[in-house]
Amino acid sequence: MSDIFISYTRNDRPKAERLARALEDRGLSVWWDRSIPAGQTFDDAIEEAIGFTRCVLVLWSKESVASRWVRTEAAEGVNRGILVPVLLEKVEMPLAFRRIQAADLSDWKGEADDMAFKRLVSNIQALLDNASQAQPHGVSNPPIKVRGGQRRTLLFLTIAAASVVILAIYLRLSWVTNTPPTPTSTRTVYISGNWTINDDEIFGSDEEETHDFEKEVRLQAGQEQTIRFAECVGNEVEGVLEIDILLNQDLSATGKGTIFYYEGTACPNDDLEDRSSFRISAPRDGTSSPFQGHIGDQDGYVRINRLELSVR
Template sequence: MSDVFISYANEDRTRAEMLARALEGRGWSIFWDRTIPIGETWRGTIGRELNEARCVVVIWSKASIASGWVQEEADDAKRRGMLVPVLIEGVEPPIGFRSLQAADLSDWNATEPTQAFQRLINDISRHIVSPSTPPEQVHAGKPPPIPQPVPKLAARRSRWTLAIAAAAIVVTGAIAYQFVGPQDTSSGDNLRETPRTNAAAQKPPGAITAEELPGATTAKQSPEVTPTNEVPPRSLSNYTLQINQDIDRQDIVQADGQVGIRNSDITACALQCDVNPACVAFSFDRWNKVCFLKRKIVTSVLEPRSAIGIKKPLALPNRSTLPVQIGIVHNHRFDARPIATANVSDLTACQVVCSGDRRCVAFSFLRGSGQARTCQIFDNVQDAYIDDPSADSGWKEQPR
């Protein structure tokens, strides 16, 4: 049973995840991931979670208004008197829902408190009689207490900007394999490996070093980053790092009640973890540039958009054993270096290629013209997919 069920269209997944993390930081359990599981369990899972949730937050947008699934879930929640609507775009809800006042989060960015977000918290609190965490942690919409507020980076960011820029030597090919076991390219004879000349590509599975993470900087690379008259911060080299992984939940709520530090980079994320005594690890959303500090190390899940850092000498979390799911986005492609390519007939065939190679975490199917149909598979996608009307893409992930 979840405290809050978030209903949204797949096109709004990023905003839904941002809202889910913020609500989880309030101590509530959230069901929000609508990626279709393998097999025939999707309808049963959604129906069960919808029926058992104490509150249903419906995210209205251009995409969700056109979604039959979202409207059906909203109808069910309204009938049971547990609907809390949210607007993330300047749209008018469908007929039948316009009499309900919706929280306008179109300008909300998860880092700055707004009256609309606080109103949403209050509305949810009225629906949830007994949240998952102790009542004192979610009373009147207040965030759970933390041992010490996280200092903001504003005063220190200028000192880091020059150092980070000077040290931004991106090692694009140096990525360790992300899955335990031998490399498997069982997708067919037409799979062509992309040559790798960097020695780091031959490393065994597991953790990577700070220098190997694209976009990372360390104190060793930039000696001037240590502020005068301050305790030298722990550098990325003192964290055990893994890409394509995310630590589920366990987010530390910031002093202003928000979850996640936006417009960040992974080095700044590590520094924020350093100065917070409650932080033992972090997850960095590389596609959206958001840092999530973690108060506890739990099972990690496969998530190509994320990288995690664990304070040494703490051990890396166990990896989830839940089935891998495939997320699909049309008219987009990943702008990254593929580890292999193959000539395939359609998007489904490209998905099969990726599924058959345990190194693959994402893929792009380039439709081209005539017979020029290419499947690219990736073991690392540092940035989010980009617009391309001649391509479709997908990625592997595990449910939370």
């Protein structure tokens, strides 16, 4: 098990190696080399490494903010409460990860006495110290042996506790039925539309597919969530649409979306050809104006024919 798992894109490998070596010089074990042992698949190796690490260090750059693999690994870090974001460049992190303060190493050249690097090491060490005090992942407590007298005592306590819970539920229901309703601060937000993905391998003889998309999420005021759609055409071109939805305090909704156009030898792939960002908003209990967008060229493209955001 390594102390630190570093998530990065292929183009950022030199910077990831420099940071990994600097952390290892501080006595920390780091998993960063994506060379996969014989007989093991890439996905299995990544899943095993990130599953047993105690810190997920995500390196954000212009390349990595568009990488689905990096976003997935960052989400795992958030879910386990062990994410430490690092800015290799002065970029805006994806909305889902902005609540965690990032270490800014955009000007770091590898110096061990750099203040930004020393603060990063201090934050990582504090996270590892907290993790070492918690129960290790996958380790269960041994069964507790209960003797006859203890068993009768536990049975009595269980019955007593159940009675208290039933009484509390009864009193709660009585209070609710006599309390006037208050306005709800939750709404269902809908994303719906239609898009076209085109794979024009030979100009003039293209392969094209048009699909409808629709999804809904239930949000509270101030809550945000990412909605994602993806489609492949010709096993080479892939369109991805990601929208970060925020339900505002006035119960209107805003969305910050990005259209990604990937082209490679197989779907899904991580070879980003083009991307474009947009914003959309919907009033309380209303629907936005339709959005349209287009990215790509004559060799292939992703076109948003219609996209609407609704609040209900």
